[in-house]
Amino acid sequence: MEAPGASSAGPGAPSISVRVAGNPDERGTIDATPAPAPPPTIAAGWTFCDENAERAREMAVKYIGGYWATALRHYEMAADHFGKAKGYEYYEQMAKTLQGHGADAAIEYFLNLQVWGTPEMCLRKIDDIRRRVNADHFVGVFSYAGMPIEDAERSLRLFAREVMPELKKLNGVQSEAA
Numbered sequence: 476m477e478a479p480g481a482s483s484a485g486p487g488a489p490s491i492s493v494r495v496a497g498n499p500d501e502r503g504t505i506d507a508t509p510a511p512a513p514p515p516t517i518a519a520g521w522t523f524c525d526e527n528a529e530r531a532r533e534m535a536v537k538y539i540g541g542y543w544a545t546a547l548r549h550y551e552m553a554a555d556h557f558g559k560a561k562g563y564e565y566y567e568q569m570a571k572t573l574q575g576h577g578a579d580a581a582i583e584y585f586l587n588l589q590v591w592g593t594p595e596m597c598l599r600k601i602d603d604i605r606r607r608v609n610a611d612h613f614v615g616v617f618s619y620a621g622m623p624i625e626d627a628e629r630s631l632r633l634f635a636r637e638v639m640p641e642l643k644k645l646n647g648v649q650s651e652a653a
Contacts, residue, residue, distance in 0.1 A: 515611035518604050522615035523591040524634040534626065535591035536582075541620035543585040547578055590615065594637035601642060613642065 521539045525531040547553065553573040557566040573581050590600045590613075601613050615634065618627035 513609075516608045517612040517614060518601075518608055518610035519614035519616065520604070521589040521591075521619055522597065522617055522630070522634065524594055524597050524630045524638060526593060526633065528593050528596065531592045531596070534622075534630075535586055535589065538620045538622045538626075539589050539591060540582040540586050543582050544578065545620065547573070547581060552581075553578070594633060594641075597634060597638050598641050601638070602645065605645070 521542060523531055523535050523539065525534065552566070553570055555570060557563045557570050569581075590597050590604070592600065604610060605613065615631075617631040617634070618624065
């Protein structure tokens with residue numbers, strides 16, 4: 476136990492003197508030194524990259540949307556059982572939204588959170604994500620929902636050839652929150 480007024484943060488660092496409950500003679504301090512900034516986030520997303528924007532949308536709807544539709548069914552996201560378990564309040568709200576708007580709206584919402592489109596569209600989306608969540612890494616998921624391996628590989632190779640070099644040019648993160 477440190478002496479009253481002492482701080483482990485060093486001389487001159489702010490501290491708050493507190494009394495320990497149950498014993499008015501026992502005191503301690505709480506270090507009031509600001510916490511360091513958190514490290515940048517690592518963002519991840521289902522990704523589909525194609526030279527043709529229409530084909531990219533078609534494939535995103537089919538496979539990214541297909542993944543989300545499977546998750547909605549598997550976890551019974553539209554059911555009312557989430558409201559019965561403490562800690563699942565977020566899922567309860569999601570279930571109510573699904574019941575009100577339907578699975579198609581939920582799939583469209585999820586689809587718009589992911590990275591898909593032409594290389595330029597993918598780059599813009601990742602840059603938007605990194606700025607919003609202070610991310611300095613992006614992990615793309617390129618194979619999902621039964622997508623043929625040839626389509627996944629073509630998307631991945633185009634992304635690697637066209638998007639990654641541009642991502643590497645982005646120096647650091649300039650978060651909207653900063």
